[in-house]
Amino acid sequence: MGWWLADARRDQAAGVISRFDPVYWTVDFPRPMMASVVTIAPDALRMDCVFQRRGDLAGLIWEAEDRWDHPLLAYATDRDFRRCRLRFRWRSSGVVPLDAVHGPVLTIEGRDAEGAARAWYVRLWNYAQGTPEDARVAIDFATVQGGFLLPGEADPVWAGDIDRMFVSLVPPGYAAGDETALPAAAEAWIELTDIACEGPGSVLAIGDVVVPGHGLSIATGYDDAYNQTPARLLRTMLQLGYRGDILHYVGMSHYLRLEPLSGGFYVSLAGGALNRACTAWHADFAARARELGYGVIWSLSYELLDQHVWGDWKQRAADGSPALTGWSPPSTLLSPAHGGAMAYLQAVALAFVAIAQGAGLPVQFQIGEPWWWVMADGRLCIHDAAARAALGDPPPQNVRGTVDTGVLDAAGALLAGSTLALRDAVTAAAPGARVLLLAYLPTVLDPAMPELKRANLPVGWAAPAFDVLQLEDYDWAATGNVAASERALAAATARLGYPVSQQHYLSGFVLRSADKAQWQAIAAAAARGRARGVAATYVWALPQVARDGFTHFDMEAEMAPFDDVLFPIALGREAEVAPELSTAIVTSAGGAERRNAAWAEARTHYDVGPGVRSEADIAALLGFFRARMGPARGFRLRDPFDFEGVDEPIGTGDGTTARFPLVKIYGESVRRITRPVAATVSVRLDGTAVTGFTLGAGGVVTLDLPPAAGVRVTASFRFDVPVRFAEDQLRVSRATFLAGAAASVPLVEIRE
Numbered sequence: 001m002g003w004w005l006a007d008a009r010r011d012q013a014a015g016v017i018s019r020f021d022p023v024y025w026t027v028d029f030p031r032p033m034m035a036s037v038v039t040i041a042p043d044a045l046r047m048d049c050v051f052q053r054r055g056d057l058a059g060l061i062w063e064a065e066d067r068w069d070h071p072l073l074a075y076a077t078d079r080d081f082r083r084c085r086l087r088f089r090w091r092s093s094g095v096v097p098l099d100a101v102h103g104p105v106l107t108i109e110g111r112d113a114e115g116a117a118r119a120w121y122v123r124l125w126n127y128a129q130g131t132p133e134d135a136r137v138a139i140d141f142a143t144v145q146g147g148f149l150l151p152g153e154a155d156p157v158w159a160g161d162i163d164r165m166f167v168s169l170v171p172p173g174y175a176a177g178d179e180t181a182l183p184a185a186a187e188a189w190i191e192l193t194d195i196a197c198e199g200p201g202s203v204l205a206i207g208d209v210v211v212p213g214h215g216l217s218i219a220t221g222y223d224d225a226y227n228q229t230p231a232r233l234l235r236t237m238l239q240l241g242y243r244g245d246i247l248h249y250v251g252m253s254h255y256l257r258l259e260p261l262s263g264g265f266y267v268s269l270a271g272g273a274l275n276r277a278c279t280a281w282h283a284d285f286a287a288r289a290r291e292l293g294y295g296v297i298w299s300l301s302y303e304l305l306d307q308h309v310w311g312d313w314k315q316r317a318a319d320g321s322p323a324l325t326g327w328s329p330p331s332t333l334l335s336p337a338h339g340g341a342m343a344y345l346q347a348v349a350l351a352f353v354a355i356a357q358g359a360g361l362p363v364q365f366q367i368g369e370p371w372w373w374v375m376a377d378g379r380l381c382i383h384d385a386a387a388r389a390a391l392g393d394p395p396p397q398n399v400r401g402t403v404d405t406g407v408l409d410a411a412g413a414l415l416a417g418s419t420l421a422l423r424d425a426v427t428a429a430a431p432g433a434r435v436l437l438l439a440y441l442p443t444v445l446d447p448a449m450p451e452l453k454r455a456n457l458p459v460g461w462a463a464p465a466f467d468v469l470q471l472e473d474y475d476w477a478a479t480g481n482v483a484a485s486e487r488a489l490a491a492a493t494a495r496l497g498y499p500v501s502q503q504h505y506l507s508g509f510v511l512r513s514a515d516k517a518q519w520q521a522i523a524a525a526a527a528r529g530r531a532r533g534v535a536a537t538y539v540w541a542l543p544q545v546a547r548d549g550f551t552h553f554d555m556e557a558e559m560a561p562f563d564d565v566l567f568p569i570a571l572g573r574e575a576e577v578a579p580e581l582s583t584a585i586v587t588s589a590g591g592a593e594r595r596n597a598a599w600a601e602a603r604t605h606y607d608v609g610p611g612v613r614s615e616a617d618i619a620a621l622l623g624f625f626r627a628r629m630g631p632a633r634g635f636r637l638r639d640p641f642d643f644e645g646v647d648e649p650i651g652t653g654d655g656t657t658a659r660f661p662l663v664k665i666y667g668e669s670v671r672r673i674t675r676p677v678a679a680t681v682s683v684r685l686d687g688t689a690v691t692g693f694t695l696g697a698g699g700v701v702t703l704d705l706p707p708a709a710g711v712r713v714t715a716s717f718r719f720d721v722p723v724r725f726a727e728d729q730l731r732v733s734r735a736t737f738l739a740g741a742a743a744s745v746p747l748v749e750i751r752e
Contacts, residue, residue, distance in 0.1 A: 002552070002553050002554070003519065003523045003550065003551060003552045003553070004549075004551050005516060005519060005548055005549045005550055005551070006070070006071045006072050006549035006551050007071055007549055008071050009071060009072050009074070009207045009209070012072055012207065012209045013207070013208045013209050013210070014205050014206065014207055014208055015205070015206050015207075015208035016203050016204065016205055016206060017075060017203070017204055017206045018196070018197050018202060018203060018204075019078075019081075019084055019086075019197045019201070019202050019203065019204050020062055020086055020195055020197045021195075022039045022040075022041075022042070022043065022044055022045035022192070022195055022229070023039055023229050023231045023232050023235070024062070024066070024075060024229075024232060025037055025045055025060055025061060025062055025229070026060075026061045026063070026068065026227045026228055026229075027047060027058060027059065027060055027061065027226075027227050028058070028059045028061060028166075028227060029049075029056065029057070029058040029059065030056065030057070031253075032052050032053075032258055032265045032307075032308070033049065033050060033051050033052050033053070033056040033058065034049070034050040034254060034256075034275050034277045034278065035047060035048065035049045035050070035058045035277050036048055036226060036277040036278065036280055036281035037060065037227075037228075037229055037281075038229055038230060038231075038280060038281060038284040039229050039230075039231045039284075040191070040193075041193065043193065043194055043195045043196065044191065044192060044193040044194070044195060045191070045192050045195070045229070046189060046190070046191045046280070047060050047169070047189065047190050047191075048187070048188075048189050048276050048277040048280045048281075049094070049095070049169060049187070049188040049189065049190075049277060050185050050186070050187055050188075050275045050276055050277050051170075051171035051182060051185065051186040051187075051188065052181060052182060052185055052186075052258060052260070052265060053178065053179050053180060053181055053182060054171070054173055054174060054175045054178040054179075054180045054182060055174065055175055055176055055177050055178040055179055055180075056170065056171060056174075057168055057169070057170050057174075057176075058168070058169045058170075059107075059166035059167065059168055059169070060166060060167040060169070060190070060192075061164055061165070061166040062164065062165050062166070063163070063164040064077055064078060064079045064081075064110075064162050064163055064164060065077040065079075065163070068227075068228055068232070068546065069207070069232070069236060069546060070207075070236055070240060070545065070546040070549060070551075071207070071549045072207045072209040072240075072549070072551065073206070073207040073208070073209060073235070073236055073239060073240075074206070074207055075204045075205065075206040075207075076204050076205040076206065078201065078204060079110065079160070079161050079162050079163065080159070080160050080161070080162075080201060081141040081159040081160075081162050081201065082141055082142045082159045082160050082201070083141075083142070083199050083200040083201030083202075084141055084197050084198065084199040084200070084201040084202045085138065085139065085140045085141065085197065085198045085199050085202075086137075086138070086139045086141070086195075086196075086197050087136065087137065087138040087139070087194070087195075087196050087198075088136075088137055088192045088193065088194055088195045088196070089134075089135070089136055089137075089191075089192070089193045089194045090104075090124065090128065090130075090134070090135050090136075090137050090190070090191075090192060091133065091134050091190065091191045091193070092104075092133050092169075092188070092189065092190040092191075093133065093188060093189055093190075094171070094172075094186060094187055094188025094189060095169045095170065095171065095172075095188045095190060096169075096170050096171070096172060096174055097132030097133050098124055098125040098128055098132040098133070098135060099125045099132040100132070102170050102174045103123065103124070103125055103132070104124045104125075104167050104168060104169060104190075105121050105122060105123055105124065105167070105168050106121075106122040106123075106124055106139070106165055106166070106167055107119055107120070107121055107122075107165060107166050107167075107168060108120045108121075108122060108146075108157055108159065108162055108165045109162070109163050109164050109165065110158075110159075110161045110162035110163050110164075111161040112158050112161075113158045113160065115161070120146035120155055120157045121146045121147070121155075122139070122144055122145070122146050122157065123146075123147070123148055124137055124167070126145075126147075126150050127139050127144070141157070141159040142159070144157045144159065145157060167190075169188070169190060171186045171188065172186070181260035181263075181265070182260075185257075185258065185259075185275075187276045208239075209239060210239050210241075211239065211240050211241035211551065211552070211553055212241055212553065212554070213241050213242075213243045214241045214242075214243075214552055214553055214554040215530055215537070215554055216241075216242060216526060216530075216537055216538070216539055216552055217242055217243065217244040217245060217246070217247065217536050217537065217538045217539070218237050218240075218242035218246060218247070218538065218539055218541075218542055218545070219246070219247035219248070219249065219506060219508075219538045219539065219540045219541045219542065220233065220237075220246065220247070220248055220249070220541050220542035220543070221248070221249035221250075221251055221541055221543070222248070222249065222250050222251040222254055222255065222278070222281075222282075223249075223251035223252065223253050223254055224541070224542075224543040225542065225543060226251075226254045226278075226281065229284075230281060230284045230285035230288050230289075231284075231288060233285075233542065234285070234288050234289060234292055234294070236542065236546060237294070237542065238292055240545070240551065240552070241552065241553065242539075243293075243294075244294070244295070244536055245294065245295035245296065245297050245364060245536065246289060246294050246295070246296050246297065247297045247299060247366070247504075247506075247538050247540075248285075248296050248297065248298060248299060249299040249301070249368060249541075250282075250298060250299060250300055250348075250352060252301060252303045252304050252305055252331050253304070253305040253308075253331070254278060255273075255274050255275065255278040255348065256275060256304070256305070256308055257269070257270070257271060257272060257273060257274060257275045258275070258308060264307065264308075265307075265308055266308055266309070266310055267304065267308050267309065267310070267344060269344065269347055272351065273344075273347040273348045273350070273351040274348070274351045274352075279351075279355070282352065282355050283355055283358065283359065286355050286356055286358070286359035286361055287359045289359070289361070290359050290360055290361050295361060295362060295364060296356060296361055296364065297364040297365070297366050297436060298349075298352040298353070298356065298364065298365050298366065299366040299368040299438065300345060300348060300349055300352070300365070300366070300367065300368060301367075301368035301369050301370070302333050302334045302336070302345065302369070302370045302371070303325065303331045303332070303333055303334075303369070304331060304332060304334060305329065305331050305332075306322065306324055306329065306330045306331055306332040307329060309332050309334070310340070310341075312338065312340075312384065312385060312386070313334050313335060313338050313340065313341040313344075313384075314332045314333070314334070314335065314384060315332070315333045315334070315335045315372060315373050315381035315382070315384055315387070316335075316381055316383050316384040316387075317375055317379045317380075317381050317383055317396075318379065318383045318396035320383075321375070322381075323373030323375075323381040325373075333371070333372075333373045333381070335384045335386050335387050336370065336372075336387075336414055336415045336417070336418035336419075337384070337386035337387040337389070337390040337391075337414055337418075338384065338386040338387075339386070342418050342421065342422070345422060346421070346422055346425040349365060349422060349425060349426055350425065350426070350429050352365070353365065353426055353429050353430050353433070354429075356430075357430065362432075362433075362434070363426070363430035363432070363433035363434070364433065364434045364435075364436070365426045365433060365434070365435050365436070366435075366436040366437070366438055366470065367419050367422055367423065367435070367436070367437050367438065367466075368438045369438050369439065369440050370415060370418070370419050370437075371415070371440075371443065371444065371455075371456040372411055372415060372455050372456055374399060374443070374449065374452065377398070377400070378398040378399050378400030378401065378449065379396060379397070379398055380396075380397040380398070380399055380408075380411070380452075380455065382394060382397065382407075382411050382455075383396070387411075387414070390414055391407065391410050391411060391414065392410075394407040394410070394411075395407070399449040399451060399452045399455075400448055400449055403451050405451060405454060408451055408452070408454035408455040409454050409455075409458075411454075411455040412454050412455045412456070412457075412458030412459070412460065413458060413460055415455065415456070415458055415460075416458040416459075416460025416461055416465075417460065419437065419461070420460065420465065423435045423465075423466065434467045434468065435466050435467055436466055436467060436468040436469070436470050436504070437461060437465075437466040437468075437469055437470065438470040438471075438472065438506070439456075439457060439461075439469070439470070439471055439472075439492060440472055440473070441471055441472065441473040441476075441485075441488040441489070441492060442473055442474075442475040442476055442484075442488070443456070444456040444457045445457065445487075445488040445491055445492065447484075447704070447705070453491075453495065457492065457495060457496070459495070459496075461496055462495070462496045462497050463496060463497040463498045463499075463502070466498075467502070468498075468502055468503065468504055468535065469492070469496055469498040469502060469503050469504075470503070470504040470505075470506060471488075471489060471492055471503060471504070471505055471506070472505070472506035472507075472540065473485050473488060473489070473506075473525075474506070474507070474508050474509050474522075474540060476488070477507050477508065477521060477522055477525035478508065478509065478510060478515075478518040478521055478522055479518065479521060480520075480521035480524070482524075482525075482528070482659055482702075483657075483658035483659045483702045483703070483706070484658075485525065485528075486659070486694060486696050486700075486702045487658075487694055487702055487704060489505075489532070490694040490696075500532055500533045500534055501533065501534075501535055502535065503532075503534045503535065504534055504535055504536045504537070504538060505525075505526075505529030505532070505534045505536075505537045505538070506537075506538045506540045507522050507523075507525040507526035507529055507537060507538065507539055507540065508522045508538075508539050508540035508541065508544065509522070509540040509541055509544050510522070510544050510548060511544075513547055513548060516548040519548060519550050522539070523552065526539060526552075528697075531697055532697070539552070561632065561633045561634070562633065562634040562635070562722065562750070562752075563627075563628065563633050563634065563635050564635075564636065564675075565635050565636060566635070566636045566637070566638065566720065567608065567624070567635060567636065567637045567638070567723075567747075568620045568621075568624050569608065569611050569612060569617050569620060569621060570611065571608055571611040571637075571638065571640045575606060575607065575608050575610055575611055575640060576606065576607040576610070577604060577605075577606055577639065577640075577641055577642075578604065578605040578606070578607075579602035579603070579604050579605075580602060580603045580604065580605055581602050581603075601669055601670070601671050601672075602669075602671075603748070603749050603751070604639070604721065604748075604749040605726070605746065605747070605748050605749070606637065606639075606723065606746070606747040606748075606749075607744055607745060607746050607747075608637070608745045608747060609732075609743040609744045609745040612732065612743050612745065618732050618743075621730070621732065621745065622730065622732070625725060625730045628724070628725060630725050630727070630728045630729075630730070631724045631725045631726065631727065631728060632724075633724070634722050634723060634724045634750045635722075635723065635724070636675055636720035636721070636722065636723075637720060637721045637722075637723045637747060638720050638721075639720075639721050643718055643719060643720070644716075644717070644718050644719070645662070645664040645673065645715065645716060645717050645718075645719065646716050647684065647714045647715075647716055648662070648663060648664050648665060648714060648715055648716070648717075649663075649665065649712065649713070649714050650662055650663055650701065650713050650714060650715050651713040652710065652711065652712055652713065653685070653706065653707025653708050653709055653710060653711035653712075653713060654706070654709050655706055655707075655708055655709045656706050657706055657707075658702055658703045658704075658705070658706040658707075659696075659700055659701070659702050659703075660700070660701045660702075660703070660713055660715075661673075661698070661699060661700050661701075662674075662676055662681070662699040662700070662701060662715055662717060662719075664719075672699070672752070673699045673717065673719045674698050674699045674722060674752040675699065675719055675720040675721065675722050675752075676695065676699045676717045676718070676719045676720075677717065677718040677719060677720065678695050680716075680717050680718040681695050681701070681715060681716070681717045682715065682716045682717070683701055683703070683713065683714070683715050684713075684714045684715070684716075685707050685711050685712070685713060686711050686712050687712075687714075690703070692704035692705065698752065699719075701715060721749055722749065722750040722752050723747040723748060723749050723750060724747065724748060724750055725745075725746070725747060726746035726747055726748045727746060730745065731743070731744075732745075
């Protein structure tokens with residue numbers, strides 16, 4: 001696989017769009033209100049709003065610079081709007097109308113002709129014909145003027161150096177800066193249709209790169225993408241080559257329906273689980289995904305924005321402190337023991353299931369990272385009132401020290417029960433739905449908290465509780481901590497029993513753009529995930545992919561196909577073994593030689609024909625040759641003369657390194673052992689046997705704990721040689737066998 005970080009479009013493919021194309025508008029607003037924008041026609045968009053306070057103001061935004069798209073797909077920056085004219089039909093409901101004070105205004109932000117930063121306020125009603133809620137608007141940016149009343153309050157706009165412009169929308173009774181809650185959430189919408197831009201500056205270049213489909217899938221999240229149109233996001237996914245199912249995290253802060261109480265706003269099911277803006281956005285997202293051939297996995301976590309969560313729903317430590325994450329503002333974790341909190345999650349899940357069904361998508365639902373929160377000092381948050389009642393008021397547990405394993409097992413059973421109830425609610429509403437579970441390994445399998453798995457990776461999740469087990473480890477993946485990843489993946493697989501073919505792997509993510517160098521380690525982790533044979537490997541997540549310009553593409557496989565099977569015929573000592581080296585020898589006029597070894601280690605040739613002793617052997621050989629497609633596919637061969645390593649030195653500890661490839665030493669020559677016999681591998685540290693290790697792909701031993709500096713690491717093992725048939729033809733006959741002649745079956749060693 002290949003990848004690069006694109007910082008700009010250079011010679012790559014480009015197209016054009018009309019300036020003010022509906023796909024590329026965005027929205028913004030203050031929490032706790034909500035708004036979204038979708039395209040409803042090639043020349044039309046719709047914005048849905050949910051106002052919560054008298055002072056709420058939402059903006060429908062056009063930016064001169066594309067700050068949201070991947071660099072290879074972004075539209076060109078053009079800050080000069082003087083040569084274009086914009087017109088559209090305006091329709092609205094639930095917002096202050098066009099002709100009123102505080103009615104919709106086009107705010108234009110940029111610089112004047114002298115370069116001084118400033119803003120102009122263009123009242124749309126001054127350029128409208130029709131009614132205050134249904135009008136035709138036409139603006140010529142060469143002559144447009146700000147001001148409420150024209151011509152008396154005219155403020156001419158210089159549109160030659162503009163950063164952005166936005167249409168502001170406010171609820172009836174608007175009062176700037178007033179945080180008083182409305183009696184009830186006020187829903188509103190606007191539609192801009194028949195959008196057209198004319199004039200010499202009406203067209204923008206746009207990146208039109210199409211990366212061929214590859215082996216990775218994409219994850220995204222509503223909390224990071226709510227401000228953009230679904231059409232824009234899906235274009236990015238499609239043209240960057242991501243295929244299969246989209247893993248869509250519905251978020252923890254923007255889908256909520258809220259109700260006011262005592263100066264705050266709290267999650268509510270009154271009128272439905274999802275707010276109107278969220279529902280409109282996701283319905284459009286689902287329909288467009290289906291049209292493009294994508295499936296959608298809807299991901300819902302136990303995490304919600306803390307400021308909107310009822311106090312008794314929150315997980316708490318023994319001192320009553322709520323479980324708060326490190327995000328700003330913080331989110332909190334819902335208690336698996338609280339019936340109301342879990343009923344809320346089930347209602348949210350069913351709302352997204354209904355959206356999927358309405359779009360004609362197969363229902364796929366992920367329970368994302370359900371866990372008991374652990375405070376930074378190790379205190380487990382199992383002490384909210386509901387959890388105390390369910391667990392028998394357990395004593396405090398610090399998972400960085402000594403714990404009561406019975407308490408942790410009980411907490412794990414409670415967590416598992418809540419997830420299984422959520423699973424059952426989904427499958428009852430959508431028979432045949434595929435339900436997935438996501439676990440975050442750096443926390444649930446943190447070596448510093450070895451017993452935490454009892455509570456946060458409970459055995460109640462063991463196969464076949466869920467259709468797919470999804471695993472992510474971005475703290476390790478992004479920093480290249482391969483040893484920690486491999487240990488945890490093996491441990492999770494062993495504990496829960498899902499075969500690799502029923503697993504997904506999530507690789508990423510890069511939180512800050514300043515850390516974009518981490519993409520190298522993330523790409524490598526994704527490659528390892530695919531090599532493990534998981535059903536799907538996801539890059540987490542689209543907003544960071546676009547921000548940093550991450551571009552993935554598949555290249556020709558570096559290794560030929562290999563079948564991990566042993567040659568079926570036992571070899572006798574008549575088999576021929578011929579190690580081969582490549583040595584350039586130059587002889588001088590005086591007879592002196594200069595020798596140069598072109599290869600670091602020998603490549604062995606075999607003739608296994610003498611091992612064919614019966615007609616049954618011939619039949620097995622022919623079938624094996626056909627199954628390997630001759631030389632096309634490799635396989636294992638047990639070399640009868642060299643198949644074992646005893647106390648081979650494979651490394652020296654440095655206090656950090658935990659991964660050590662198996663090798664066999666021949667004097668000064670080192671041979672990599674890539675096909676060990678797993679059950680025969682043993683490891684010693686300074687001569688003392690250890691059991692805390694896993695054997696990974698390619699014959700790499702990963703120790704549970706990095707050995708201290710200077711510790712000698714040795715391994716004993718049996719091994720096979722990776723080989724292939726040397727020729728495209730295989731000639732054997734009964735006559736040859738009956739005459740006592742050995743067939744010739746040449747094999748050649750494969751470099752891995």
